[in-house]
Amino acid sequence: GDASLDIDLLVIGAGPGGYVAAIRAAQLGQSVLVVDKQYTGGVCLNVGCIPSKALISASHQYESINHASSFGITASDVKVEWSKVQEFKNGVVKKLTGGVGALLKANKIQFFSGEAMFINENEARVFNEQEAPRYRFKHCIIATGSRPIELKAFPYGGRIVSSTEALSLPEIPKSLVVIGGGYIGVELGQMYARFGTQVTVIEGSDQILPGFDNDMSSLVAKKLKASKTEIVTGAQAKSATQTENDVTVTYTVNGEDKQVTADYLLVTVGRRPNTDGELGLDMIGVKMTDRGMIETDHQCRTSIPHIFAIGDIVAGPALAHKAMYEGRVAAEVIAGQPSTVDYKCIPLVVFSDPELSSVGYSEKEAKEKGYNVKVGKFPFNINGRALSLGVNEGFVKIIADADNGLVLGAQIAGIEASNMISELGLAIEMGATLEDIALTIHAHPTLGEIVLDAAEVALGHPIHAI
Ligand code: FAD
Numbered sequence: 001g002d003a004s005l006d007i008d009l010l011v012i013g014a015g016p017g018g019y020v021a022a023i024r025a026a027q028l029g030q031s032v033l034v035v036d037k038q039y040t041g042g043v044c045l046n047v048g049c050i051p052s053k054a055l056i057s058a059s060h061q062y063e064s065i066n067h068a069s070s071f072g073i074t075a076s077d078v079k080v081e082w083s084k085v086q087e088f089k090n091g092v093v094k095k096l097t098g099g100v101g102a103l104l105k106a107n108k109i110q111f112f113s114g115e116a117m118f119i120n121e122n123e124a125r126v127f128n129e130q131e132a133p134r135y136r137f138k139h140c141i142i143a144t145g146s147r148p149i150e151l152k153a154f155p156y157g158g159r160i161v162s163s164t165e166a167l168s169l170p171e172i173p174k175s176l177v178v179i180g181g182g183y184i185g186v187e188l189g190q191m192y193a194r195f196g197t198q199v200t201v202i203e204g205s206d207q208i209l210p211g212f213d214n215d216m217s218s219l220v221a222k223k224l225k226a227s228k229t230e231i232v233t234g235a236q237a238k239s240a241t242q243t244e245n246d247v248t249v250t251y252t253v254n255g256e257d258k259q260v261t262a263d264y265l266l267v268t269v270g271r272r273p274n275t276d277g278e279l280g281l282d283m284i285g286v287k288m289t290d291r292g293m294i295e296t297d298h299q300c301r302t303s304i305p306h307i308f309a310i311g312d313i314v315a316g317p318a319l320a321h322k323a324m325y326e327g328r329v330a331a332e333v334i335a336g337q338p339s340t341v342d343y344k345c346i347p348l349v350v351f352s353d354p355e356l357s358s359v360g361y362s363e364k365e366a367k368e369k370g371y372n373v374k375v376g377k378f379p380f381n382i383n384g385r386a387l388s389l390g391v392n393e394g395f396v397k398i399i400a401d402a403d404n405g406l407v408l409g410a411q412i413a414g415i416e417a418s419n420m421i422s423e424l425g426l427a428i429e430m431g432a433t434l435e436d437i438a439l440t441i442h443a444h445p446t447l448g449e450i451v452l453d454a455a456e457v458a459l460g461h462p463i464h465a466i
């Protein structure tokens with residue numbers, strides 16, 4: 001028998017949840033070991049947030065060169081070298097994953113490449129091809145993330161791909177079917193549409209991006225349709241048959257069977273938590289929900305008090321910044337601090353065209369919570385910066401408590417909505433009022449002024465509205 005190596009904290013998974021937790025715990029004096037069976041930086045850096053945004057940005061470059069005539073600029077013979085686009089994307093991923101490795105090292109965190117498996121509540125073994133050391137830990141943070149859901153009717157392989165393969169297709173497809181109009185399907189579908197792919201999105205509910213109000217998602221739907229993307233809502237994808245060169249999807253809409261053939265089929269119908277398999281959670285008896293998530297309390301603690309769980313394997317939106325937030329909290333709790341999670345203010349962002357973002361309550365949610373609601377909405381198309389960027393669509397909407405002016409939530413549709421939402425998250429976290437926003441000097445001319453203008457609309461004295 002081999003002896004266990006002693007550590008304070010074992011972190012299983014080096015995604016945004018795990019690596020942030022490890023660094024925070026090391027800052028607080030813990031001896032930390034991080035293990036990952038596949039990636040440094042997890043899904044997010046390797047096959048999620050980062051590579052998708054790199055490709056989206058490349059596709060915007062291409063599109064803007066081809067659509068600059070309203071600025072008086074025309075270009076001909078613009079070419080895409082897909083292998084170089086892939087190189088650009090891979091370079092961004094490499095830089096960031098290398099950066100995470102360097103951060104772990106700088107914080108004196110041990111890293112072991114291998115798959116973790118619990119032996120009991122206090123020990124785990126980590127396997128790779130060469131060795132299988134066992135570790136005894138005082139605390140453990142499980143941050144094993146999630147993987148694409150695979151539907152029986154659409155097994156991945158060949159022409160049927162998940163988001164992972166969709167980020168590295170060997171060529172720009174001439175045509176692509178996307179099953180699932182959630183944010184991943186829309187972001188990747190629209191990225192390829194910009195490169196000229198004929199895209200068909202098949203969505204079960206009555207709108208794409210069902211998590212967003214229709215006044216936001218409809219702007220994206222309109223843009224998609226303008227780029228000849230077909231959106232089929234209220235549709236049920238049933239089966240697919242593939243040949244070497246293409247794939248034919250059968251779906252039902254309004255009780256009628258239809259078919260569409262394309263170069264590739266991307267299935268993005270959600271993600272499932274990595275809580276099954278060899279990890280051995282059943283052996284140690286961690287409490288799970290019926291959806292395979294790990295149950296945690298307001299300090300990210302599982303039913304076993306010295307074992308914590310964060311990120312995509314626990315309840316809440318499966319987003320990198322939520323995983324990182326929980327990572328910080330779990331590490332601080334383990335180090336003896338009284339930290340707790342507060343989910344009131346997790347921004348949701350879609351990197352579509354136009355971008356969508358939201359934080360805090362929507363108007364409907366605020367009303368349901370019993371607030372006396374006051375709303376200010378301001379469009380992009382009379383903002384100087386937006387117009388000089390050639391943009392004339394989108395809006396900022398701020399939801400506030402009419403009784404005291406406190407900001408309760410915000411939604412933004414438009415260019416840079418992803419970056420603009422942070423100001424409103426801060427407003428909510430700080431307990432800012434509409435007046436606080438309106439009295440904050442926003443640089444001119446910037447998109448940020450739209451936030452100020454929306455606050456003034458809610459206050460009833462807008463300068464820039466009739
Ligand atoms: P993960 O990032 O999934 O990392 C878990 C790690 O654990 C993996 O590296 C895995 O190898 C390892 N692991 C699993 N089991 C074991 C084991 N037994 N032993 C050892 N290691 C193990 N989120 C955003 O916020 N913004 C975005 O723009 C965004 N875009 C996305 C685009 C795509 C295409 C996809 C797929 C996802 C996107 N996400 C985005 C979601 C984001 O990637 C996840 O929410 C985030 O990565 C979750 O972090 P995590 O730390 O929980 O787990």
